[in-house]
Amino acid sequence: MAARDVMDETQPQRAAAWEVFLAFLHQGLTAFGGPVAHIGYFRREFVERRGWVSEAAFADLLALCQFLPGPASSQLGMAIGLRRAGLLGALCAWIGFTLPAAMAITALAYAAPALSGALGGGWLHGLKIAAAAVVLQALTVMARTLAVGPIRAGMAIGAAAGLIVAGGPVSQICALVAGAAFGFAFLKSDAPPEPEALAAGPRDLRLAAGAIALFAFLLAGLPFLAQVLQSPLAGLASVFYRTGALVFGGGHVVLPLLETEIVGRGWLDADTFLAGYGAMQALPGPLFAFAGFVGAAQGVAPGGWLGALVAIVSIFLPSLLLVLGVLPFWDDLRRLPGARGALAGVNAVVVGLLAAALWDPVLTHAIVRWSDGALLAAAYIFLTIARFPPWLVVVGFAAATGLWSG
Template identity: 45%
Template sequence: MREVFTTFLRLGLTSFGGPIAHLGYFRRTLVEERGWLDEPAYARIVALCSVLPGPTSSQVGMLIGLVRAGAPGALLAWLGFTLPSAVLMALIAWALGSAGGHDPPVWFAGLLDGLFAAAAAVVAQAVLALGKSLCTDAPTKTLAFAAAIVALALRPLPGLQWLPIALGAACGALWFRDAVRAEALPIRVPRTVAAVAALVFVALLAVTVLPDGPVVALLATIVRAGSLVFGGGHVVLPLLHGLVADGLIGERQFFAGYGAAQAMPGPLFTFASYLGFANASPLHGALGALAATVLIFAPSFALIFAIAPVWNRLAALPGAGGALRGANASVVGLLGAVLYDPIVVSLGTGWPRVAIALAAYALIAVWNVAPWIVVLGAAALGALLGS
């Protein structure tokens, strides 16, 4: 168990670049260097996590920890991989004065502009990259555009950001008849444990329908994001953006944190740590960061134990592959809608932010500069121009 924790702590400190890059780090470290499992077993674990809602790389780490050291190994793998970026994001929220009660420095507004512009570039690059890989024919492209239209229509109803993904999955199950198939996973989970995990997942979803209130709105949004995100870390953006509509955090503060998250190693879901610290509900600061961090990952943890034992049967069901394909196409449309509103709309026409956004996009998409380097540079340039 100590080996699992220290190995994933090292990965959490050094795995920059997003979930796809994380899977490359995992493969090199855990398959090639340490030999914890072979290539086919690793590929099957990645296949399972790719069709589950939640952060794919974190779920892969949980499952590998489960294979290596049982249930405690799954917990320690998540803790090691998540802890560095969660602590850093909470510290960033504190340093920016989001919940500290003190006046921000003069360069603060410019720094927010730089982070916002970098976030625009990162989301634009994600939309185009995901569209190229997930929308490969006319039906999937149609689903993506339809999902974008539905998402924009639902902007006044921030609690329904998940609906385009659900509709896309339903359409995909009807239209695309290919099935996802996988061999047996090298995992053994007792049925009782799987049943309890499923009940925990249902209980977490129940949080999202509790009576309104600032704390409940915060917790419901965090749990909803952790339960319904398909397609990688960037898709958490529109689901968490409901906190802005609820008046729990400002638009610029929200996207400043999202931009800062691009510069972090480890999972992008630790954006929730920033929001938990910086939000304006009674549950903020260190306790809010801890609660948000645990709750955004808890649904994934429960799903891992609930679904793994029955994965082989679920993957062979008619329409399973089509549902995944439709959900993935809808993810592209959902991100495209977010790119337009609020990002492009809020970016405005002020030349500094537009120029930083264009330069950041060119560095990421054309010159393949690591996003975390671009984000740090954009923040520094914004602060310089704003001081």
């Protein structure tokens, strides 16, 4: 009897979780266009078509995901899955949305050497130019929304200048901390109040406290564990976990943090790194799945599928833990002007961080002759004025430069 009761209680949750997985797998196969486009797809699918969340709850969950570090669209999917089917639903939402892009970009890491030999290096150069155009477009969009006004613009410019002169992970962390401090001090009045809709639902305080504790433990403990064990795989997990825990501002901001950690350590050369990032723009799903390419292609820790799996799990795990840990307290936290001001300051610094990455390594490695500058301008026009989808620009420029070089 007891076993039947347990089965009756858990069967709906399993069915709902499977439904969540299939719904987000469809998004992972079809959601092209980057984080902003993903949010639009999610709203149409889960608010309008399926009715899993209300319009107000969707807006409130989106505000939470923009407040937290990590990929906003993936976190939004996790939050919707959490509301629909609990912790298992959050995991199914993440796996379904991430799996197609992760498998495709990891397969490219295997195929890239053979393709370079068969097709020449021209297509890789086209990928780098397309990546530069995508980053430039993201920078201009983010600057118009996150670096408005003299204080925010000054913070962005100062962060960009400082990081160009003194790059590295420590400098990036210091810039983010300084941005939070300046925002807390000067941007409280600029941060608008959040909507009043309640999205958190029932509070599972034990799960929330455990998630926050695990988040902090892994952030502090993984580097120590990698050092003690002298394990390249633990070191790889530490780098990607730290990157996922510190990325404010969306998917494109993963570029400077990963470039500093991976290329700066000599784990992967800058040309391959940028080519993989460019190829990622042609795929649906979250940009953070780019971790699969880096994990598979880097040459220090075990690469291939094992490296890709460790990199992908490590870079997304902080987002899952933060959604689980912060969602129950979001309604209280979002009403604090200091918290919103600190977030505004961090977002302004993120614009500077992306600008520094646009200069080095993106432009310094993609633009090697005057004709590359013309190609970059053309790709930017296709993206911003003609409004071609990023995947089409990426595929077109890779094919065009490959044929031209051949």
